Amino acid sequence: MLILLTIIFGLLIGSFLNVCIYRLPKNESIVTPPSHCTVCNTHLKPWDLIPVISYLLSRGRCRYCSTSFSPRYAFVELLTASLFVWCFYVFELSPELIKALILTSFFIVITFIDYDHQLILDKVLACLSIVGVVINLWTHSVEPFNMLIGSLLGGGLLLIIALVSGGGMGGGDIKFAAALGLCFGWEYLILTLFLSFIFGGIGGVLLLVFKMKSRKDFIPFGPFIALAALFTLLYGNNMITWYMEIIS
Ligand SMILES: [Zn+2]
Structure with missing residues (x-):
């Protein structure tokens, strides 16, 4: 039912x-x-x-x-x-379900707008950040200091990659990562970025192989970050536990 x-x-x-x-x-x-x-x-x-x-x-x-x-x-x-x-x-x-449903909705909107317009809207990211912080404070799932670190780390890492790669990463992607840092805290944020590069790599190759994009086309990275964030949201806990067992 x-x-x-x-x-x-x-x-x-x-x-x-x-x-x-x-x-x-x-x-x-x-x-x-x-x-x-x-x-x-x-x-x-x-x-x-x-x-x-x-x-x-x-x-x-x-x-x-x-x-x-x-x-x-x-x-x-x-x-x-x-x-x-x-x-x-x-x-x-559970309260976690409410957080998951809200974040998933944001990821869907961000993915399709970025796909259509190669743009991640500031107002969407601002809403995501505010909603994320409020839910975290309510559920105590991420402490305020962790949100701050996650946000700085997300924005900072992608900013560095954007500067080094010279244009592969857009301003929207950087702000998206910062917003996700607020929602997730630093551990989930790192996992999200890691997965987004894997998904982006695989996705980029598939798009080229199936000739849906050519080498010259711009492939928006936002949908890959959103997909990675979704997987982190659903299975981050399992993946981090699994990783800790491997390295220990
Ligand atoms: Zn009509």
Whole structure:
């Protein structure tokens, strides 16, 4: 029963994340105007906005002007619901679950905006930082000093890499790492950066092999940091324990 509620909740949040992904880069409000077709401007009715189901029933088209909607809206909703179920499976009902669901939502928004616009928005990172600090203070999962160290370390390390590599890393990536340091503390932050380089390396090769990008194309790094942060969020504890056992 709880799983079903998690799926429905994930689909609804996914629907809201779509609005964020679409409107935030355009500096539009995420509250008003209500959802509308961007071509014919018709305000969509509640039954047009049921995640995934409305999309399937209308065969992916606007019911008023039959412009096709990108399947990505439904994909983001399904992705959000799947990741929420995964978080629920790992954390069960706990304060950690709330932190995981909120951070996961931020990671999804950051990933898709960065993919679309090669940009990680300051306002999104500011919200992530504030929310992260508040949750950490509430759950006592990361101490304030650890948040500060994590943030300085995240921003500092990527800044150095950006200076040394001469342009591979953007300002958004540096600020994203600093925000993650606040949310995670230094241990999880180090693990996130480590994983992001592995994922980025593998991802870069795959994109080239499958000719989705050419050597000259800019490949945004933000989605790889977000993916690494997600894995750290879900399995950081296990990975760090495992690592400690190996080196001891
Ligand atoms: Zn329309």
